Amino acid sequence: MSQAFKFKLIQGNRQKCNSYKFSSNKENASVSVDKSVLNIVELFRGETPRAKFINDSLKRGLGLFEAVWIFKRELLELSMHKKVIARVTRSSIKPIHKHAGFVEITQESIEFYNKKLDKSIMSINKKSISEIIVGYDKLFKKEFYSYSPPLRFVFNGRTIYLFLRLPGEKKFKGDDKLFIGLIRD
Numbered sequence: 001m002s003q004a005f006k007f008k009l010i011q012g013n014r015q016k017c018n019s020y021k022f023s024s025n026k027e028n029a030s031v032s033v034d035k036s037v038l039n040i041v042e043l044f045r046g047e048t049p050r051a052k053f054i055n056d057s058l059k060r061g062l063g064l065f066e067a068v069w070i071f072k073r074e075l076l077e078l079s080m081h082k083k084v085i086a087r088v089t090r091s092s093i094k095p096i097h098k099h100a101g102f103v104e105i106t107q108e109s110i111e112f113y114n115k116k117l118d119k120s121i122m123s124i125n126k127k128s129i130s131e132i133i134v135g136y137d138k139l140f141k142k143e144f145y146s147y148s149p150p151l152r153f154v155f156n157g158r159t160i161y162l163f164l165r166l167p168g169e170k171k172f173k174g175d176d177k178l179f180i181g182l183i184r185d
Helices: 035-045 050-060 072-077 080-090 177-184
Strands: 006-010 017-023 028-034 064-071 099-105 109-113 120-125 129-134 151-155 158-165
Touching: 035 050, 064 072, 072 158, 099 177, 129 177, 151 177
Parallel strands: none
Antiparallel strands: 006 017, 017 028, 064 099, 064 158, 099 109, 109 120, 129 151, 151 158
16 A cells, blocks of 8 residues: 655755655645655665665655664763753753764664764664663662653663654654654564
8 A cells, every 4th residue: 555655855954954745646745854864865775766765765764863872881970060060950851871973773683873873873783682671760760861761671781771853853852753653573
């Protein structure tokens, strides 16, 4: 039950976003694409034309998220002073974290990229994930980010606390059902 979409680039502010118009047999719509999303498209599309890549990505669901994360060992190493600062300043803005960038879900792995999407930071094979939990624990307390509990998963004996948001969303979430579904898939 897939629909074919056709894209047409509309001239827009090239520095901030491009707009794409697409239509199917039943609907017409337009999508504004942020510059950082276009960077992602350029990074992964290879020789595929941009409009076709976006079209194909929409069909299969683009598993790309903005993310902040911290490893368990890094959380243990934080001084009490930094934890108190995190409780006061970050609890309403961003969760306590050491790393920021983007996360892409593929069939076999979870890929972590820096903020500019020009450098891969790490890759986690989905098969190496032994535990996926959404919730606070003794280390990552609700005071660090009361908006949403972290997504905590264990891979190769290492624990990571992860928060995500789709491009354009304001708050980071650890309980993103789409992300969890893509990990378990």
